[in-house]
Amino acid sequence: MxxxxxxxxxxxxxxxxxxxxxxxxxxxxxxxxxxxxxxxxxxxxxxxxxxxxxxxxxxxxxxxxxxxxxxxxxxxxxxxxxxxxxxxxxxxxxxxxxxxxxxxxxxxxxxxxxxxxxxxxxxxxDFPHRNPAWYVNAGLDPNVYIARKYADAPTRMRAMVSFLRKIPTAAAQIRANLKTPMPLSYVNFGVAAFNGFGDYYTGDAKKAFADVKSPALQEEFDKAAVAASKAMHDLGAWLEGQRGSATQDFALGADKFSRMIKETERVDVPLATLEAAGQADMKRNQLALVAACAQFAPGASVPACMAKMNANKPANNDPVAEARKQIPELRAFVLKSDVVTIPDQEQALVEESPPYNRQNSAYIDPPGPFEKGIPSVYYISPPDPSWSKVEQAGFIPGKSDLLFTSVHEVMPGHFLQFRHANASPSLFGRLFVGYAFAEGWAHYAEEMMWEAGLHAGDPETHIGQLSNALLRDCRYLSAIGLHAHGMTQEQSRKMFVEQCYQDEGNAKQQSARGTYDPAYLNYTMGKLMIRKLRTDWTATHGGRAGWKAFHDQFLSFGGPPIPLVRKAMLGGDGKAVF
Incomplete structure (x- = not known):
């Protein structure tokens, strides 16, 4: 993502x-x-x-x-x-x-x-008053000044000093705004994020500018970083103090959840229709998984088959190094299969995610569309050291699972999508990229790559793709369940394990995320809308031979609500169709 x-x-x-x-x-x-x-x-x-x-x-x-x-x-x-x-x-x-x-x-x-x-x-x-994640998304992350070499180090360091000087005021505003009692998952998220920022400001951020040869600027940075770090740690400590009164009151409610998908993605369908589409996709993927497991691990249960796939870990349990090997392979396959245009020679870097942003297993940080010569960075999170050794080992993905994370984040997922968005003829397409468009495309790309012949029918590879598909199916159904049907976080965790065959560490993480990120159904919702649009468009544009033209035209819009793209490509009323 x-x-x-x-x-x-x-x-x-x-x-x-x-x-x-x-x-x-x-x-x-x-x-x-x-x-x-x-x-x-x-x-x-x-x-x-x-x-x-x-x-x-x-x-x-x-x-x-x-x-x-x-x-x-x-x-x-x-x-x-x-x-x-x-x-x-x-x-x-x-x-x-x-x-x-x-x-x-x-x-x-x-x-x-x-x-x-x-x-x-x-x-x-009302997320500014309810949800710490709103502030993390709204600007507390200083990574742009560190990871993007858009200017020389002293210039970026001065910019970060200015940023850090604003953090104490921002922290005071956050504390004043957040209402208590707060859901426990929100407390956990906020404590990890705010303390992570506090550590980062005086830790890795300081190290990033260690070579700047200006004692005066270093002194300015230290003073600003110490004050910002204290403000974040104080905020984290205050939030930690709310743990005793924490609630499970995270649900938006059915009406507000429906307004969310309508207002943010122009998807205006009954919740029953939405839920039925997700259940059908999960059933389709479960049946495909059973068939793939019959080839890969004959006679084994599905959980045992998944365990076998995930036991084939990257060398030295290092998913970062493995992902660096996978990306050239994926690029070569996209070129050979000719499923979508690669518009330039840009490459993505792969790094371990910083400690303040490990709430998801992987994500990509692309540069702005008008920044030149600055690479995208694909971040992969290590397991939480507070988990048991078994949970930590389970969190490290198997090679085939990781392969489709790399498809999703880099090629031909987010990285390629943002390369196309940067060249969109629409100004708005270059400037605004929606959640369902970006995540829907990246998730759609996983299944599309398998269908196009990645690893030529290898069942272990297919299981890796299906593991990722089922993860997103459980996100989809958890979002609806948690926010519209009274599902508990524990019930969500069990669904991730029992219905989507995820490891315990990932299941805990994903069930928590569903409480503070109710729109994470957009992965599967976007994928389903894109698949239906592809079916309907290629019906009159060459069928399977029209995939590349479809993908290129779809990506040319940048990142609008998918119902608007459907209307532009097919005409009609622009209603969401699954």
Whole structure:
């Protein structure tokens, strides 16, 4: 998955290689000038004003004139975000689609969905007051200044000093905003994340700039990092203190869950329809797994077959080194099978994920679309050292399981998708990439690669693909169950183990994630919409021979809600179809 879960946004103009030490907070009047007569002016003003409201988004996507910026999470700052988004939605809707060109009408609907999705998390779900994960996603991660060599080290170090100086105020705002009692899984997430940031600011972040030959700048960094680290550790300690009163009250409820998928992804179907689609996909994958296991481990139970697949570990239990070997193989297969265009020669790096961001087993951090010569980094998480030795060993994936994680994150998953997005003819396609589009494509790519002949029918490889498919099926059904049907976290954990054959460590992690990331059904939801769109589009475009043309056209949109892509490619009403 991409590091930012909710919606990533990217830069409007070429990234600058100089950093400002601060970014002034915009005034309310500065955000009230959205024009209503010219669509392109409206769109560009929306983007610039959003960057002012959320400068960390701008930095993450390559607008380094916003370096050091962090959002204003005070009550006034949160209200400014909500007012801006409501105003943008209302004004965008005044543009008559019938009077706009096809591309502009598409972008109008795209923009409205992006703004509505952000507004859902901000106010309807009320995540700034309920969910520590909102802040982790909203800008606390300083990795952009360290991992991306967009400027020389002193320039990036000065930018990070500016960022670190804002952390004590941000931590105070977070503590003031978060309501208690809080769900236990939220407490666990927040404690790990905030303490992880605290360790990182004075640990690995400091080491990253150790070669900067400026005693004065080093002194500035140390002073800012120590204060920021203390603020994060104090926040983590405060959250740890809430453990005794923690609840299990994490559910959005059925109505709000339905609004979530409608507002964020334009999927407006009854929950029963949604659930039935997920159950059917899980059953299909379970039957395929039984058939593959009959070849790979004749006579063995499915759990024993999965254990056999996962026992074939990377050499030295090092998934990072194994993934570095897998990526060239996958690239060569994509080229040979000719299933999708690889637009350039860019390569992804593979590293161990930093300690503050290990809530998921793997993710990719791509550069902003206007940053040049900066690699994407595919991060793989080690097991939690607090787990038992058995759980730690189980968490390290087998080679075939890891192969499809590499498909998902790199080739032809997220990495390739973002290379296409960066070349999208749509400005909005380059700037906003939705959760279901990105995760749906990456998950779809896993099954598509198997269908295209990766490892030529090898049952162990197929089991690796199905393990990943079932993981996402259980995410899909857990999201609905946890948030709409009263499922407990323990019931979710059991489903991951018993129905989707996941190891205990992963099952614990994934059942917890479902409580604070209710939209993680988007992996399977997106995949199902893409598969159905492929079936319907290729029916009149060459069948199996039309896959490459379908994939290239699909990816050319950048990252909009998939129902909008369906409407653009097939016509019709643009309703979600599974």
């Amino acid at each position: 991409r590091k930012i879960w909710l919606t990533g946004i990217a830069a409007l103009a070429m990234a600058s290689c100089t950093s400002k030490t601060s970014t002034p907070q915009p005034t309310a009047s500065a955000l009230a000038a959205l024009p209503t007569t010219d669509w392109k002016s409206f769109r560009d003003t929306f983007i610039e004003d959003w960057f002012k409201v959320s400068p960390a988004d701008a930095v993450y996507q390559g607008r380094h004139d916003f370096d050091g910026g962090l959002g204003d999470w005070s009550p006034a700052g949160l209200k400014r975000q909500g007012d801006f988004l409501r105003n943008a939605i209302a004004k965008a809707k005044t543009f008559d689609a019938a009077k706009l060109g096809k591309q502009d009408a598409f972008e109008r609907d795209y923009l409205v969905t992006v703004a509505a999705g952000k507004l859902f998390w901000l106010e309807d779900a």
